Amino acid sequence: MSEVRLLRAREEAPIRKRVATEAELMARADAHMFEKLREEDDDAGLLDEVKRKFMQSAGDAEHDHLQYAMTDGDLMALEPPSWVVQDWIPRGFYSDLFGEPGAKKTFAILDLVRCVRAGLDWHGHSVEPGATLFYQGEGAEQLVDRTRAWNSWHSDPSVASGWTFAHTADVGTPEGVAAIVRTARGLPLAEDERLQMIAFDPAVEYMSGEENGEGMERLTRGLRIIAQMLDVGVAVGHHTNATGERARGSDHMRMRSGAHIRVEQVELGYVGLVQQKQKNGEMRALILQPVESAGSLALHTIASLTAAEYAARKKSKDNAANAERRLEMSSSAAQKKDQLARELLLRVVTTRPGLGKGALTKACLSQGAGKDVLERVLEVLVEEGAIRRDAKGSGANSPQRHYPREPSDP
Template identity: 30%
Template sequence: MSAVLRDNMECARALSALHAIPPDCSGEVWLKAGMAAKAAGVDFEAFNSWSSHGGDRYKGERDTRTRWESWRRGGGIKPATLFHLARENGWDERSAPLASTPPQSHQESARKVARTPTPDPFRLWDAAEPATAEHGYIVRKSGDPGGLRVYRGRLRIAGEAIDGWLMIPARTTDGLLQSIQFIPPTPGKKLNLSGATMAGTLYVVGDLNTDSPAYIVEGIGAAWTVHEATGAPAVVTFGSGNTSRVAAAVRSRASRLVLVADRGKESAREADAERLGCTWIELPSDLPDGADVNDLYIRDGIEVVRELLRNEQQITAAHDAAGARSFAFCRVGDLIGENIKPITWLVRDYVETDSLALMFGDPGCGKSFAAIDLACCVATGTSWHGRRTTPGPVFYIAGEGHNGLARRFAGWEVHNGVSLKGAPLFVSLRPARLFDMAAAKAVSEAVEELAKTSGQAPALIVIDTLARNFGGADENSAQDMGAFVANLDEYLRTRFRACVMIVHHSGHADKTRARGSTALKGALDAEYSVTKDENGLVRIEATKMKDAEQPEPVAFRMDRVELPIRDDDGQPLHSVALSGVSYVPAAKAGKAGRGRHQTVALQILAELEAERRQRLERSGHDPNGARVKLDEWRARLAGEDIDRKRFYDLRSTLQTAGKIAIEYGDYVRAL
């Protein structure tokens, strides 16, 4: 394919995506769409033509051009944002128009595609012939031809000749024909009418009425099945991204709403149901991803489908009998009996299974070492510094080269005396663009393939770091961050019931929070702050625990580890590993026992206590019996240039401040 033709195709794809976004969208969406369209090669004339249909929001060509020229094509928002916004509005890139011949230039291509008239859906529909029960798709799906038509003509969409394809009218909630979906008679991809947005459109099998529930499905095959099984109307949304909008629009025209999830879309439907205050149906897990309720019907029969939907009806019928449709109450006694379950811990009292967690801190603070330490402990079933772990496969999605990671993992092996050979610990070959749905799905499939090999579902999935696995989107955008979180939920956390641990940087100005949109923190089940002070002490503190008590903060020392590997000069290579020490709060100037020397003294005391505990554990004794001699403490402090006289001053200050206790036999312990 020539470069000119390829550019033309990319421009056509971008224009198709742009026209899928309603031009009367919010100012924020309009701005992102414009910047992303320009980055994708769309010219001003095409963008202005689209914007001119934005109603009161459009301020004229001069205003639009001024803003267009202020956007720098090479920086800021990338083309991926345009396609993300389009998909949110029901766009299917398979319907992107393709130019048949290469134009003279890329800009000519953009103008040519922009001038190409969008086929009129009214004329196409009026000229089409009524569908019959003999149409291949209707036969294959056991469907009903009522209300549908078949296209006859020379129209092509995405290079496909669609003569003989089934036509599904995509209407607004007011009944206005806005677009058309075309379905081939033989197995193949569905295509939408080029240039006509599917956003907010629907098709109803049956009749909506306030005495009946409305089932919300993505495709017409699923709608046929649900309507046959229940007799209730089924609403086709023409895609997952349209579900919430369409469901909200028809809520007042039904007694209640029931969302029916396609396989792989469970997380999105559950979130929609929670937002809308309705119920949802989950299909059997042995169906493949992408399967819908019609596939279940073809495989197992209508009675299986009817039973699946009947179970939901019984649950919601109890609510209806209590006098509520979308809002209801239950007895607290029943709630307690049915819903209280113990927390399932990945790391006892610290990290939950089936959760979304974040570990953030400044560069060089040790957060990646902490994530590696956690990953190795879970993969090998090793306790995490005294806390029991639930062993299981770990997948580490890395944003940096393998060489540095290999040394860090080797350092953990040497330091802990535990081999990683044969452990179900896997590291990615490259970063993942997890903001992008297709990339997230590819990661999910790769994880599943390896999980089948090990015979276990993932227990922990680490993303290190967010920035390197964000796919070029805007971290400060709530919408982009929301897409990132939604992909993690749908394709990793919910699919595998694993803990997804994100490693991220702290804010540039506010070091007490993670960088970027606060939408991330709102979605988290747990958040951990990682800091390192001037003495090298690494502290991890839980700053959010959604459903569990806040655990005690923990502290580590970063120990230099010699690896059993030599460089070209015969010198040993080194890495770093974490050793647990007693937690000491960070120093705050001007308070007794919290100055720099006092902090050093407390840290060294914590290290000595940790060494004594480890020694007792190795010898099979109770580590709680660990004690430190005052002379040992003083001798260790002498190595930090704290002389005898200063030591006695420190001891007195710390004792007065209630930071230490001196016990019989000249032993000292931290309080």
């Protein structure tokens, strides 16, 4: 009888559906998208590859990971992390350069791209020379004068192949990632050339959705997949939030990056680049000087240092600047007090002529000027002749009386 009741209770109980996790929902959305894409695209192999990587990022692509398991021998046989730009741009990752408008982010990214193409050290850091792609979402026209300036500053070096795209794509979708990977693989590279770097500037032009939510999460997944599939370094320009304190949007940009680099204005109009994250080494910093070149600007090395040294230098400069401001404020305050004391003394000596030094300064107290300031300014006024001092007697301690200067006084 108890079993019958149990079965009946189960039949009558409301059916409770399991709520899917966000990762599961995103993976299902990716799967649905790819079914549609496969019907429309002949290159299903590439789309399947991108799809698998997007879904792995969501955590639901595989139910077991045995095929990826590594023994100690496998682990020790792995190649160490490599760089496209030593200590700055790791291969197989994206690195973002973020800063406020006017901080020279695009100048710095162009500088990176041109140095890689030319095989020139980037401000003291070696590069892997090769071809580049530069996706400029705010218009390629702004790069014309800057490229000319860079070429002139570096004496027109020979460069590897490079392409600029005044074109945007949604890197937060498998379709957008597949298009970029397909483009990169189809480049007409010379026989001995290798694609080394892809740049996107600014990040907001290559994403959809909320920067503080899913949009940024998907963008960073897409950037990482591009870097991994093409085995290149990816550089991304990005803005700060409204207060300038950190990169705009959610923290996914920093978390998934190989390097997270702030670009900022520092003393004397210099440009500071400081790593706030470096996945494969010690965090570094640069101080660069924008210099005039061929009608625009190029970047000249002032200092290459660790992030810790940069922070100490910046703190020292800030302290010095603050001390100078305090000195200026103190000097300004002293001048105001002197002027106040002058006005008080002249007013009292006019309304109450003949007062001694002590009585005169006492009459001016409690009005914003101290005794020491009043006594010092009184001596100045006497020396200037603005106040006439008469001594009653010839002795050193003879009483002194103070009067306003008469019109006939010299």
